[in-house]
Amino acid sequence: MSMDLSEFLDVFLEECFEGLEVMESGLLNLDAGTDLEEINTIFRAAHSIKGGSAAFGFEHISGFTHVMETLLDELRNGSRQVDKETVDLLLASVDLLKEMVEGLADDQAPEEQRVAELQTALENALKTDSPVTGDGTAGDQSSLPEETPEVSTWQIRFAPGPDLYREGDDPLRIFQALAELGELSVTTDSGQLPSLDEMDPTTCYLQWEATLKGKISEEQIHEAFSWVETSSHLEIHPLDSAPAPTPTATVAPPDPAPSPTGEKKPVAAVRETKTSRESSSIRVSIEKVDLLINLVGELVITQSMLNQVGASLVQQGGPASEALLTGLAQLERNTRELQENMLQIRMLPISVAFNRFPRLVRDLCNKMGKKVDLVLTGEQTEVDKTVLEKIGDPLVHLVRNSLDHGLETPEARKAAGKPEQGRLELSAQHESGNIVIRISDDGAGLNRKKILEKALENGLVSDKEELSGERIDNLIFQPGFSTADKVSDLSGRGVGMDVVKRNINDLGGTVSIHSQEGQGSTVVIRLPLTLAILDGQLAAVGEDTYILPLISIVESLQIRQENLQRLAGATELYRFRDEYIPIIRLNELLGNAGGTDDLEQGLLVVVEAEGQHVGLFVDRLLGQQQVVIKSLETNFQQLDGVSGATILGDGRVALILDIPGLIHLFHMKSNPPAALAAAS
Amino acid sequence: MNSDTVQKTDADMQPEQGTDQYLTFCLAGEEYGVNILKVQEIRGWSEVTPMPNTPDCVLGVINLRGTVVPIIELRSHFGLPATDRGPTTVVIVVKAEDSEGVQRTVGMVVDAVSEVHNIMTTDIQPAPEIGDAAQRPAVAGLATMGERMIILLDVDELIVHGVLSLTGDKTAA
Numbered sequence: 001m002s003m004d005l006s007e008f009l010d011v012f013l014e015e016c017f018e019g020l021e022v023m024e025s026g027l028l029n030l031d032a033g034t035d036l037e038e039i040n041t042i043f044r045a046a047h048s049i050k051g052g053s054a055a056f057g058f059e060h061i062s063g064f065t066h067v068m069e070t071l072l073d074e075l076r077n078g079s080r081q082v083d084k085e086t087v088d089l090l091l092a093s094v095d096l097l098k099e100m101v102e103g104l105a106d107d108q109a110p111e112e113q114r115v116a117e118l119q120t121a122l123e124n125a126l127k128t129d130s131p132v133t134g135d136g137t138a139g140d141q142s143s144l145p146e147e148t149p150e151v152s153t154w155q156i157r158f159a160p161g162p163d164l165y166r167e168g169d170d171p172l173r174i175f176q177a178l179a180e181l182g183e184l185s186v187t188t189d190s191g192q193l194p195s196l197d198e199m200d201p202t203t204c205y206l207q208w209e210a211t212l213k214g215k216i217s218e219e220q221i222h223e224a225f226s227w228v229e230t231s232s233h234l235e236i237h238p239l240d241s242a243p244a245p246t247p248t249a250t251v252a253p254p255d256p257a258p259s260p261t262g263e264k265k266p267v268a269a270v271r272e273t274k275t276s277r278e279s280s281s282i283r284v285s286i287e288k289v290d291l292l293i294n295l296v297g298e299l300v301i302t303q304s305m306l307n308q309v310g311a312s313l314v315q316q317g318g319p320a321s322e323a324l325l326t327g328l329a330q331l332e333r334n335t336r337e338l339q340e341n342m343l344q345i346r347m348l349p350i351s352v353a354f355n356r357f358p359r360l361v362r363d364l365c366n367k368m369g370k371k372v373d374l375v376l377t378g379e380q381t382e383v384d385k386t387v388l389e390k391i392g393d394p395l396v397h398l399v400r401n402s403l404d405h406g407l408e409t410p411e412a413r414k415a416a417g418k419p420e421q422g423r424l425e426l427s428a429q430h431e432s433g434n435i436v437i438r439i440s441d442d443g444a445g446l447n448r449k450k451i452l453e454k455a456l457e458n459g460l461v462s463d464k465e466e467l468s469g470e471r472i473d474n475l476i477f478q479p480g481f482s483t484a485d486k487v488s489d490l491s492g493r494g495v496g497m498d499v500v501k502r503n504i505n506d507l508g509g510t511v512s513i514h515s516q517e518g519q520g521s522t523v524v525i526r527l528p529l530t531l532a533i534l535d536g537q538l539a540a541v542g543e544d545t546y547i548l549p550l551i552s553i554v555e556s557l558q559i560r561q562e563n564l565q566r567l568a569g570a571t572e573l574y575r576f577r578d579e580y581i582p583i584i585r586l587n588e589l590l591g592n593a594g595g596t597d598d599l600e601q602g603l604l605v606v607v608e609a610e611g612q613h614v615g616l617f618v619d620r621l622l623g624q625q626q627v628v629i630k631s632l633e634t635n636f637q638q639l640d641g642v643s644g645a646t647i648l649g650d651g652r653v654a655l656i657l658d659i660p661g662l663i664h665l666f667h668m669k670s671n672p673p674a675a676l677a678a679a680s
Numbered sequence: 681m682n683s684d685t686v687q688k689t690d691a692d693m694q695p696e697q698g699t700d701q702y703l704t705f706c707l708a709g710e711e712y713g714v715n716i717l718k719v720q721e722i723r724g725w726s727e728v729t730p731m732p733n734t735p736d737c738v739l740g741v742i743n744l745r746g747t748v749v750p751i752i753e754l755r756s757h758f759g760l761p762a763t764d765r766g767p768t769t770v771v772i773v774v775k776a777e778d779s780e781g782v783q784r785t786v787g788m789v790v791d792a793v794s795e796v797h798n799i800m801t802t803d804i805q806p807a808p809e810i811g812d813a814a815q816r817p818a819v820a821g822l823a824t825m826g827e828r829m830i831i832l833l834d835v836d837e838l839i840v841h842g843v844l845s846l847t848g849d850k851t852a853a
Contacts, residue, residue: 298746544729590732632731635784636741636750637844640733645741645748653729653741653748665733 009104011283012052016101019045021355023094028358030087036076043072049097061100064115067122068093074126089125091359093118153239154221156210161231164204169228171208177224182214211239286385289345293532296335296342297628303335304649343384343530350428350435351379353392357399357426364403371410371421372403378428383435384530390507391437391527394500398439398523399424401496406443406521416518418442434509434551435529440522446515448472473513473521474611477501505609505660507531508549508643512611526551534629534656536646538622539605541586542594546618547627547646547656554606554613556621559599571670572599574615576606581613584666589641595619609659616662629656641665699798702823704830705772705790708760711830712790713797713823718835720773720785722793725765737843742787744773751787752843768792776839786839797830799823804832818842 026042029035046069053061068090074080096118099111156178160171178184189207193199212221221236222229310328314321354376361374383391407413407422414420423442428435448469455461455475479498504511508528515521528534528551536547555576563575572583583604587595596602596619604615627646632639643658702713703722728740728751737757741748751771755762771787778784804821818838823830 301746592730592732630748632741632748632750635748635786636731636738639731642732645729647743647746647748651743652727653743655729655731 009056012056013101013105015052016049017098019049020094020098020101024091024359025355027087027091027094028362030082039072039076039082043069043076046072049101058104060112060115061097061104064093064097064100064119067119067126068097071122071126086125089121093122152213152216154212154216154218155235155237155239156212156221157207157233157235158210158225159207159233160204160228161233162203162205163231164228166202167228167231171206174224174228175208175210178210178212178221181216181220181224182212184210184212186210286346293342293346296339297532300335300339300628301647301649303331305651307332308649339533343532344382346385346530346532347382348385348388349379350381350383350388350437351376353388353395354379354426354428356392356396360396360399361403361424364400368403369409370403370407372407373421373423375423375425376427377425381428381430381435382529383428383527384532386531387435387507387527387529390503391525394503394525395426395437395439397496397500399426402439402441402443402521402523406441406445408444412444430529431526435527437525437527438522439525440520442520445517445519445521446473446476446513447517451475470512470514471611473515476513477511477611508534508551510551510608532629533626534646535624536627536656537605537624538648538654539586539616539618540620540622541590541618542592544592545622545648545652545654546586546590547654548605548607548616549643549656549659550624552607552609552659554608556603556605559602559604559617561600564599574604576613576615579613581606581615582666583615583617584662585617587617587619589662589666589669607659609663612663614663614666627654627656698802699800702797702799702830702832703772704794704797705770706792706794707754707758707790708763711794711828712754713799713830713832714772714774714835715832716796718774718776720775723771723773723787725769725771725789735843739789742771744785744787747785749773749785749787751789752839753789755789755791757843763791765789766791774835774839776836778836778840784839784844786843797823797825799825799830799832807831 022045023042026038026045029038030042046065050062050065050069053059053065071080071086071090075082075086080086096114100115158171158174160169164171175184175186187209189209190205192205192207194205199205218236218238225232225234307328310324314325357376358374361372364370365372402424407424408416408418410420413422425438425440427438427440430436451472452461452467452475455472455478458478460475460478461467476497477500501511504525504527508531510526511523513521513523534547535550537550537553539546539548557576559574565573565575565580567573567582572585573580574583583599585597586592587597599617602617602619603621604617605621606613606615627648629644630646631644632642641658641661641664642655643661644656645653646656648654701716703716703719704711704713706712723744726742728742730740731738731750737753739751739753741750743749753762754760769789769791770793771789772793773785773787776784776786804823806821807819808822818834818841820832820834820837823832
């Protein structure tokens with residue numbers, strides 16, 4: 001083949017990875033019980049990988065997959081029982097196959113020895129209770145799903161029972177279904193029709209004769225009649241004498257390898273499900289989607305600009321103001337819908353991130369001798385692709401932590417009066433415009449005493465501080481923190497939880513842990529659904545408008561003099577519920593001239609970040625709105641305390657504040673010597 | 681070479697072999713030039729949204745048809761005395777490219793734009809090794825137009841290393 005296939009290589013690789021994922025999850029499900037559809041799915045995935053790699057000339061992959069496929073075929077046709085050894089062997093093969101495909105992507109030669117070893121293991125498995133079918137035939141059979149029925153002409157005689165109409169069936173619909181299959185011509189036989197005075201209008205006296213031409217199998221025709229077949233007389237004959245008509249013959253595939261009719265039946269069903277899935281979606285590069293989302297973002301800005309102009313025009317009382325307002329309202333509705341649907345395109349179910357966990361948990365449990373029941377819920381919850389890609393690693397880390405530190409060994413659990421098998425639950429759900437992921441286990445929970453000791457030792461807290469239990473638990477997210485007695489290869493090196501936290505913060509989300517000693521712990525991750533837009537609270541400081549992420553706002557309040565406190569004359573504190581929170585004057589911190597300095601004139605917005613509350617002092621609050629996030633890095637660079645910018649309805653640019661960054665900036669400014677000492 | 685074309689320095693003239701077109705502008709009485717291929721557009725002065733913790737020369741950002749574009753005050757960047765913005769004050773929007781090929785759109789506030797000159801590459805003299813060492817790389821060379829001297833600026837160098845690195849240092853400290 002002289003055709004240049006390299007441009008399709010990326011698509012092939014992508015399909016390979018998808019196929020491998022399907023195989024892996026399918027194999028894990030096989031552990032539970034044998035489901036023929038599950039085996040079929042695995043088999044199909046293996047088969048596409050084999051076919052694709054053979055087309056590209058990757059013989060090492062197609063050869064290896066072929067042996068796997070043979071083994072799978074035996075499982076499929078029931079000549080071999082599904083047992084743990086076979087599944088383990090196949091799982092190992094999937095892993096190796098993944099490496100081989102990855103090797104193609106980075107142009108690395110696969111490790112031939114390991115491939116050979118595993119291939120021999122597979123072959124040996126095939127030889128031990130050897131089944132009836134040999135290698136060769138199994139391979140040939142597997143190529144059958146690709147075949148299509150030949151062009152043929154069918155003669156159909158349909159004589160329905162008299163109750164056809166009374167049973168609610170409509171022959172017209174049946175013929176319409178047939179017409180979709182191919183070229184259809186129908187003649188009605190009204191010979192049975194009685195004279196008008198004898199006729200019962202609800203009885204069917206008619207019979208039909210039809211010829212149908214096209215690439216159609218007999219079952220397809222039977223399917224069209226499936227509702228009426230029992231009560232009717234139906235004759236279907238192939239018209240073999242009719243020569244294949246010339247126009248359709250040219251459309252037929254160039255090599256319609258004749259297939260034994262006997263095997264067509266089960267295979268056709270497999271093929272149908274496959275094609276229907278493929279045709280229901282298209283592959284589009286993510287850049288194209290992002291470009292569209294950006295354009296819609298522009299549209300939203302223009303629309304809100306028009307709204308403001310329109311509102312001021314209407315106030316002046318123009319002649320067509322009523323119509324203008326209606327039009328603008330319509331535009332706003334359409335724009336919003338367009339934006340929502342556009343963002344929906346980028347959304348993927350969280351199961352994409354969850355899928356790896358059954359395997360991970362299984363492997364880790366085997367390694368550590370623990371028994372854990374993994375429960376996944378809300379896998380269909382949808383989240384932005386970028387969020388999804390970035391949440392994977394933090395989730396892996398948290399799950400590993402739960403397995404390593406949280407859940408105990410079966411013996412320890414028994415001693416504590418708990419069931420031997422631990423429970424690890426991963427759940428996802430939508431909550432007020434955010435996605436909330438919970439990772440909960442019924443393990444030992446956090447040891448607060450140990451955490452506090454460690455925190456004192458590392459100087460994260462001073463012994464004077466009175467900390468709530470919740471606050472202590474969340475200390476584990478501080479940098480350089482680990483209470484694990486010994487370092488394992490899973491976790492406990494003290495890097496980790498802070499990285500998890502930082503990754504989640506970078507996505508504009510928050511993370512916290514709730515734990516009860518002896519009962520287990522739950523990590524709650526709250527993430528925005530998308531990185532493209534943000535629910536913002538507009539706040540005025542001086543002449544400028546800033547946007548605070550709504551997700552981090554706890555409460556906004558008017559300052560009462562009696563709750564004010566000064567710490568050593570410098571930092572101002574405010575009594576908020578049971579704690580004293582520092583007041584950050586935004587106009588000072590952001591170097592914003594103007595803005596009131598009188599605390600009683602403005603408002604205090606209590607925000608939460610990194611497990612602590614601070615109060616941001618602003619002049620006043622404006623509205624809340626969804627804003628389109630624009631990166632400052634595109635044309636400038638990242639700034640401390642600012643996560644991005646957006647364009648307001650009047651065309652002005654407003655900065656979106658980054659709460660953890662602001663707090664950091666505040667500490668640097670109010671306490672420079674200490675900050676320097678901590679850094680050195 | 682035709683003697684007519686040497687004297688005519690119109691903007692709509694096609695540059696000849698070995699010639700580059702420069703957009704010149706005034707800044708505190710001095711004349712500067714930037715390669716016209718780097719210029720995206722020239723627009724009037726409009727109010728900016730200030731950004732915290734940026735050098736004084738970074739005035740803030742504006743909305744340029746949906747894109748957030750930073751605005752640099754060139755006078756302040758070159759240490760020239762500040763002045764009120766008059767009717768001729770404009771923003772030259774340029775595209776600066778860093779060493780990795782990433783393009784940034786940045787606006788530069790100048791006193792006034794003058795004209796477009798064709799300048800032969802051979803007529804450009806290297807910048808003298810005196811003056812502010814930090815600013816020197818931003819000067820691509822000097823050209824003489826009759827009586828006047830034009831300071832030709834390297835936009836990439838000016839924006840990427842001149843302005844952006846200032847902000848980087850400050851936030852890192």
